Amino acid sequence: MNRFAIVVIACLGVMTAVLLYLRIAERVPTASNLAEAEIIARLDRLEKSIVQLATTRAGTPSATDTATLAVTAASGHADLDGERVTAARASAIRDGNDIVDRALGVGQWTGDDVRALAESTGTLDGEAAAAIHARVAAAINSDRLKVTP
Amino acid sequence: MKRKTTAFAVGAALALGIGASANAGLHTMFPVTINDPAMTANGDVSFVHNTPDVIQYLYCESQGANARCVARNLAGVVRSCSTANPAHLAAIHSMGTDSYLAFWWNAVGQCTTVIVRNGSLTVPKA
Numbered sequence: 492m493n494r495f496a497i498v499v500i501a502c503l504g505v506m507t508a509v510l511l512y513l514r515i516a517e518r519v520p521t522a523s524n525l526a527e528a529e530i531i532a533r534l535d536r537l538e539k540s541i542v543q544l545a546t547t548r549a550g551t552p553s554a555t556d557t558a559t560l561a562v563t564a565a566s567g568h569a570d571l572d573g574e575r576v577t578a579a580r581a582s583a584i585r586d587g588n589d590i591v592d593r594a595l596g597v598g599q600w601t602g603d604d605v606r607a608l609a610e611s612t613g614t615l616d617g618e619a620a621a622a623i624h625a626r627v628a629a630a631i632n633s634d635r636l637k638v639t640p
Numbered sequence: 641m642k643r644k645t646t647a648f649a650v651g652a653a654l655a656l657g658i659g660a661s662a663n664a665g666l667h668t669m670f671p672v673t674i675n676d677p678a679m680t681a682n683g684d685v686s687f688v689h690n691t692p693d694v695i696q697y698l699y700c701e702s703q704g705a706n707a708r709c710v711a712r713n714l715a716g717v718v719r720s721c722s723t724a725n726p727a728h729l730a731a732i733h734s735m736g737t738d739s740y741l742a743f744w745w746n747a748v749g750q751c752t753t754v755i756v757r758n759g760s761l762t763v764p765k766a
Contacts, residue, residue, distance in 0.1 A: 609703065617705030617724035621750070624708050624722035628749030631720045632679075638710075638718040 579614065586611040587623040591630075600627060600636045668740065668761045672696045672713040679752075681711035681719045682742035685735070686765040698741055700732045700754075707732045709743040709751060721745035721752075728754040738762045 590608045594600050608627070612620035630636040671691060672683040683698045695716055700709040706724040709732065721743050723729065731754045735741065740757040 612706075613703060615706075617703075617729075620703060621706040621722045621724035624706065625749035628708065628720040628722045628745060629747065630749070631718050632745060632749060638712070 580616075580619065583611055583615050584619055584623065587615070587620070588626070591623060591626050594627070594636060595630055598635065598637060600631065600638050602640050665760050667763050669763060670740065672698050672711045674711060674713045674717050674719050676717075676719075678744075679746065680742060680744045681709075681713075682740070682755075683711060684738075684740050684762045686738040686762050689737075690763065690766045700735060700741065700743075702729065702732055705729070709741065709754065711741075711743075719745065720749065721754075722749055723751035723754065725751065725754075731756045734758065737765050 587608055590604060590611060594604050608623065612623055615623075627636065631638060668684055669687045670682060670684040672681065672688055674681045681698075683696070685698055688696045688698045693714060695714055696712055698711045700707055706722065707729055708720060708722045710718065710720045712718045723732075728751050735756050736758055738758070740755075740762055742753075742755040743751050744753040746752050
């Protein structure tokens with residue numbers, strides 16, 4: 492009886508030992524587990540790099556560069572706006588003077604000319620518009636332009 | 641003698657463009673007058689409007705920051721000036737339908753002086 496009990500206890504002990512070993516073996520990373528973890532880490536890094544690159548190309552600067560880029564962009568837009576305004580002003584002055592020159596060529600200042608000049612000088616500053624209209628007035632006053640309503 | 645004096649008074653008043661209508665008060669009745677040597681034009685806007693002829697006109701047109709004044713007298717002579725002068729613009733913007741207007745110009749068509757008078761002197765537009 493005692494021998495049977497000893498054998499049973501021995502078997503239980505062996506089984507316990509095997510189970511313990513299996514559980515521990517499960518926890519300890521193996522070579523394949525380590526490789527898998529490394530691949531996952533690299534994929535994470537790669538993904539982050541791709542996201543960062545895409546963000547940069549999309550024109551969304553990082554927080555560090557935001558201020559610098561904002562100043563550059565603002566001055567760039569201001570330059571562009573300034574150039575557009577200058578070009579538009581020059582164009583309006585040219586158009587206005589063309590209308591006056593055409594009228595002087597014909598020697599008549601018609602209602603259509605009045606409307607066209609008012610339209611072309613409508614966006615100009617007062618001085619520039621007045622200067623073009625003064626050409627008309629001077630031509631009328633010196634009888635080089637005949638007013639025909 | 642009395643008839644002569646009355647005729648003279650009426651003639652002088654007409655020559656001066658001053659008269660009294662059925663309504664009380666002194667009224668000016670200035671047509672468009674252009675004085676080329678002095679480079680000036682003037683007139684009563686409403687009186688000119690009421691004249692039976694279809695020749696005279698007198699106006700200023702403004703685009704806010706610049707404006708022009710134009711006058712044509714009974715002889716069909718047109719004179720004009722252009723301005724961006726703030727004082728001129730203020731005067732022009734104060735014009736009403738019954739205003740008196742006078743303007744002066746220089747050789748390059750700029751207004752040198754603009755006078756607008758609003759008050760009881762002019763006759764209203766009919």
